[in-house]
Amino acid sequence: MSSTKIGKDKDELLGKLAEWNIQTETIEHPQVFTVEQALPHLENTEGKFAKNLFLKDKKKRLYLFCAPHDAEVKLNDLAKMVGASGGLRFADSSVLEEKLGILEGSVTVFGIINDTENEVKVVLDQRLLDQTYPKVWFHPMVNSATTSISSSDLKIFIDKTNHELLVINLS
Structure with a gap:
């Protein structure tokens, strides 16, 4: 990021998760910009x-x-599922950095920790919350690492950040 840091970075995020007794595991890897690049790691x-x-x-x-x-x-x-007005499109990278404190290529649910004004609505596929997977992996504010969290701890994290959560079923 630029010298005008906005919000929590990776280390601060992982520290806050530990403070909240949220169990995580982080794997460091080269920067990745797509899911396909991340999966081998x-x-x-x-x-x-x-x-x-x-x-x-x-x-x-x-x-x-x-x-x-x-x-x-x-x-x-x-x-339609989220009731968005006039359809959905990708938000600008400047808005991503301003609201979530992260750069393009590092989009992550963990970014909501920096959205202290609660301007971002969190929408999750139900499989991320219903124990379908033992762990779910997200970037920890940077795309040079990936961090796991359990479904129950993911819900706790979202609650701790005071964000409205909309759960949808894509399957």
Whole structure:
């Protein structure tokens, strides 16, 4: 990031998770910019890597959508499920950095820790919360590492950040 740091970085995030008694495991790896680039680094782990989309609607409402990395996501269908006005499109990278304190390529549910104004609505596929996977893997604010969290701890994390959660069923 630039010299004007916004919000918590990786180390501060992991410290806060530990403070909240949320169990995590972090794997360091080279920077990755796609799910396909990340998966080889998680080959010997249990659980599911998540895809994360930072979206906005016509009224500039912001949504952070997370699902299993291999889930088929159609933005038009997602817009209907979340009640987005005028469809959904990707939010600008400047908004991502301003609201979640992260850069493009590092979109993660953990970014909501920096959204202290609760301007971002969190939308999760139910499989990330219903124990379908023993662990779910997200970037910890940077795309040079990946951190696991259990479904129950993910719910605790979202609650601790005071974010509204919308759970949808994509399967």
